[in-house]
Amino acid sequence: xxxxxxxxxxxxxxxxxxxxxxxxxxxxxxxxxxxxxxxxxxxxxxxxxxxxxxxxxxxxxxxxxxxxxxxxxxxxxxxxxxxxxxxxxxxxxxxxxxxxxxxxxxxxxxxxxxxxxxxxxxxxxxxxxxxxxxxxxxxxxxxxxxxxxxxxxxxxxxxxxxxxxxxxxxxxxxxxxxxxxxxxxxxxxxxx
Amino acid sequence: xxxxxxxxxxxxxxxxxxxxxxxxxxxxxxxxxxxxxxxxxxxxxxxxxxxxxxxxxxxxxxxxxxxxxxxxxxxxxxxxxxxxxxxxxxxxxxxxxxxxxxxxxxxxxxxxxxxxxxxxxxxxxxxxxxxxxxxxxxxxxxxxxxxxxxxxxxxxxxxxxxxxxxxxxxxxxxxxxxxxxxxxxxxxxxxxxxxxxxxxxxxxxxxxxxxxxxxxxxxxxxxxxxxxxxxxxxxxxxxxxxxxxxxxxxxxxxxxxxxxxxxxxxxxxxxxxxxxxxxxxxxxxxxxxxxxxxxxxxxxxxxxxxxxxxxxxxxxxxxxxxxxxxxxxxxxxxxxxxxxxxxxxxxxxxxxxxxxxxxxxxxxxxxxxxxxxxxxxxxxxxxxxxxxxxxxxxxxxxxxxxxxxxxxxxxxxxxxxxxxxxxxxxxxxxxxxxxxxxxxxxxxxxxxxxxxxxxxxxxxxxxxxxxxxxxxxxxxxxxxxxxxxxxxxxxxxxxxxxxxxxxxxxxxxxxxxxxxxxxxxxxxxxxxxxxxxxxxxxxxxxxxxxxxxxxxxxxxxxxxxxxxxxxxxxxxxxxxxxxxxxxxxxxxxxxxxxx
Numbered sequence: 001x002x003x004x005x006x007x008x009x010x011x012x013x014x015x016x017x018x019x020x021x022x023x024x025x026x027x028x029x030x031x032x033x034x035x036x037x038x039x040x041x042x043x044x045x046x047x048x049x050x051x052x053x054x055x056x057x058x059x060x061x062x063x064x065x066x067x068x069x070x071x072x073x074x075x076x077x078x079x080x081x082x083x084x085x086x087x088x089x090x091x092x093x094x095x096x097x098x099x100x101x102x103x104x105x106x107x108x109x110x111x112x113x114x115x116x117x118x119x120x121x122x123x124x125x126x127x128x129x130x131x132x133x134x135x136x137x138x139x140x141x142x143x144x145x146x147x148x149x150x151x152x153x154x155x156x157x158x159x160x161x162x163x164x165x166x167x168x169x170x171x172x173x174x175x176x177x178x179x180x181x182x183x184x185x186x187x188x189x190x191x192x
Numbered sequence: 193x194x195x196x197x198x199x200x201x202x203x204x205x206x207x208x209x210x211x212x213x214x215x216x217x218x219x220x221x222x223x224x225x226x227x228x229x230x231x232x233x234x235x236x237x238x239x240x241x242x243x244x245x246x247x248x249x250x251x252x253x254x255x256x257x258x259x260x261x262x263x264x265x266x267x268x269x270x271x272x273x274x275x276x277x278x279x280x281x282x283x284x285x286x287x288x289x290x291x292x293x294x295x296x297x298x299x300x301x302x303x304x305x306x307x308x309x310x311x312x313x314x315x316x317x318x319x320x321x322x323x324x325x326x327x328x329x330x331x332x333x334x335x336x337x338x339x340x341x342x343x344x345x346x347x348x349x350x351x352x353x354x355x356x357x358x359x360x361x362x363x364x365x366x367x368x369x370x371x372x373x374x375x376x377x378x379x380x381x382x383x384x385x386x387x388x389x390x391x392x393x394x395x396x397x398x399x400x401x402x403x404x405x406x407x408x409x410x411x412x413x414x415x416x417x418x419x420x421x422x423x424x425x426x427x428x429x430x431x432x433x434x435x436x437x438x439x440x441x442x443x444x445x446x447x448x449x450x451x452x453x454x455x456x457x458x459x460x461x462x463x464x465x466x467x468x469x470x471x472x473x474x475x476x477x478x479x480x481x482x483x484x485x486x487x488x489x490x491x492x493x494x495x496x497x498x499x500x501x502x503x504x505x506x507x508x509x510x511x512x513x514x515x516x517x518x519x520x521x522x523x524x525x526x527x528x529x530x531x532x533x534x535x536x537x538x539x540x541x542x543x544x545x546x547x548x549x550x551x552x553x554x555x556x557x558x559x560x561x562x563x564x565x566x567x568x569x570x571x572x573x574x575x576x577x578x579x580x581x582x583x584x585x586x587x588x589x590x591x592x593x594x595x596x597x598x599x600x601x602x603x604x605x606x607x608x609x610x611x612x613x614x615x616x617x618x619x620x621x622x623x624x625x626x627x628x629x630x631x632x633x634x635x636x637x638x639x640x641x642x643x644x645x646x647x648x649x650x651x652x653x654x655x656x657x658x659x660x661x662x663x664x665x666x667x668x669x670x671x672x673x674x675x676x677x678x679x680x681x682x683x684x685x686x687x688x689x690x691x692x693x694x695x696x697x698x699x700x701x702x703x704x705x706x707x708x709x710x711x712x713x714x715x716x717x718x719x720x721x722x723x724x725x726x727x728x729x730x731x732x733x734x735x736x737x738x739x740x741x742x743x744x745x746x747x748x749x750x751x752x753x754x755x756x757x758x759x760x761x762x763x764x765x766x767x768x769x770x771x772x773x774x775x776x777x778x779x780x781x782x783x784x785x786x787x
Contacts (some may be wrong), residue, residue: 018251018266048266050420052317056406109317113403114364131248180262188234191254191712 021127025067046177059110064117076128199733205236238742242588274697278704285692292673295428296500297663305411310698311649316401325384332392345466428675467645482638482759484741490604495696539731554705557717586728600700603644641762682711
């Protein structure tokens with residue numbers, strides 16, 4: 001059980017999967033984890049909307065890669081890669097949900113506590129719809145996941161974080177979130 | 193004629209100056225408070241509005257009840273475990289599932305760890321800055337700070353060099369212009385009373401507390417297998433024990449849990465409690481303000497069963513009940529199943545009922561949004577300038593117990609347990625009051641609420657030790673069962689079943705009511721702590737806990753609503769839970785508007 005070990009790199013999906021495109025960040029981490037395997041020094045995390053309670057992980061890593069849905073006032077589905085000092089202000093720019101105020105504070109608190117993380121990257125998408133309670137990603141947003149993952153891989157390579165493509169399917173214990181909320185089960189379980 | 197008396201006995205005056213604070217939470221939005229001030233800047237009317245709609249009931253309808261915990265864990269950004277636990281308890285209740293003793297021990301441990309973490313984070317990160325002036329800490333003398341620290345606690349991190357280091361770190365941070373967590377405050381206000389040294393000590397502990405979270409969350413990670421969203425299961429807990437082997441929770445992990453418990457006790461008793469007493473001693477006038485409903489009506493469901501599956505109050509480590517009209521000689525039993533006891537009203541909430549003069553028990557609950565502003569409101573639906581509290585004015589419903597507006601949370605739990613004569617709680621409360629030289633009635637205040645949370649944090653850290661030791665004894669006696677899967681398969685379930693699960697969450701009483709029909713969720717209603725405390729008015733005219741608590745408080749400066757923040761934050765508000773969805777606009781800092 002290595003769940004308590006501290007790591008150098010955190011790959012974090014944030015947002016609420018229950019509100020349609022708000023789930024983009026969490027679904028990206030799920031997809032990344034399904035396709036690639038990482039070493040012990042990397043943690044993939046479904047951070048939900050936990051805000052300050054993510055501080056224990058955020059404040060101890062050197063490298064933080066975030067996936068999120070953010071309202072930049074762009075066309076729906078547009079992807080952006082934001083780096084380092086630009087990340088906090090983007091996360092505070094225009095909220096699509098309340099978790100981003102929290103997260104901006106988490107980053108500031110982590111800097112104040114330990115001067116970490118030293119390297120930051122944010123892969124964000126402009127959402128199309130949020131107020132479909134219990135809904136999943138819109139097609140136009142879902143289609144951007146592979147591209148978001150390519151972007152993530154390039155950032156991780158640049159940081160020198162090793163990973164490789166999986167040859168065997170993911171074991172259930174390796175899922176980033178509970179199986180009850182895995183994308184297919186979540187979508188099929190909705191009452192018609 | 194602007195002066196009226198509410199059904200629950202509070203005098204309101206809607207004349208004078210109107211002040212709007214929106215949003216009021218530091219981390220989780222979106223609560224809006226409007227108050228009317230008289231000529232002397234004393235609050236004479238208060239209006240609490242939740243400005244978002246919840247979607248939980250819609251999201252869960254038709255889903256597998258065994259999955260509900262994972263969904264409810266996502267409805268709030270601050271409380272995860274409490275919803276998961278209420279959910280599995282509700283489904284177990286509906287299906288008649290008995291859980292093993294170990295599952296009860298682990299659930300108690302996880303909740304106690306949650307209390308410890310939540311209360312620490314609330315005090316230092318969300319509430320302390322209402323009392324502690326960060327900028328003043330820069331002026332402190334590290335040597336005098338060290339002397340102050342050593343006079344109140346034996347906590348080892350107390351050297352002048354240590355405080356000098358923190359001060360330098362803080363200075364660099366403030367000078368960088370990135371105030372971050374410290375940006376949303378009123379530094380330099382005359383309402384701050386601490387000397388610079390006490391401010392530096394508190395800010396230093398703010399940083400230590402944030403860092404200490406790292407330890408406490410390991411308890412959730414070990415038993416829940418994952419964080420920040422641990423795993424739960426209907427029928428018990430999804431982890432397994434094997435004391436001598438790897439691959440399950442073994443002695444090595446249990447020893448780690450045990451050492452974290454010891455360190456939690458030390459941190460709370462040597463840092464949090466001494467800080468709380470030191471800060472409180474400068475603000476004793478706050479025992480006169482913020483009482484609201486606390487001196488009248490308080491409620492707790494009771495929690496932490498000693499033995500699994502027994503919900504009688506005698507079996508609870510923290511026994512519950514209701515106090516009415518401040519009569520501590522009588523603790524009323526609360527029956528969460530009785531349709532006449534807990535009811536939610538919507539006459540002043542943005543929802544529709546067929547007959548809004550009546551309340552509905554959660555098993556019969558309806559959640560149909562109806563967002564219309566009252567005729568005397570100002571502004572538009574997307575930009576409300578002033579609320580009309582005579583009409584519908586909040587996305588929070590108004591829950592009542594036998595028609596009474598109730599306060600819930602640590603203070604309510606402590607007063608109820610005190611009234612029941614619980615020895616541990618009584619000792620703690622009497623000890624603190626003695627040390628501060630205050631009477632019992634001082635509890636019914638903003639400061640009393642904040643103090644009760646601190647005492648409860650210490651109680652929960654110590655209680656983890658007791659629960660852990662009981663669990664270990666049970667494991668060593670050979671019982672390693674953690675779940676009961678006898679009724680896991682839907683073909684073993686009745687066609688129609690109703691259940692209720694309740695939890696005393698850190699913020700207060702939480703209940704989930706589920707109706708299962710043909711193996712799917714037919715309806716699901718959650719009444720969360722902030723629904724009780726942030727409640728709007730009801731058809732009888734009773735005002736809610738926040739509203740009542742703000743009345744009578746003098747404000748030093750209407751443009752700097754520190755006094756409002758102190759009282760509302762003393763409840764540990766969590767509007768994400770109570771209302772559940774996103775805000776329509778992108779505002780982030782509190783807007784104060786004076787009209």
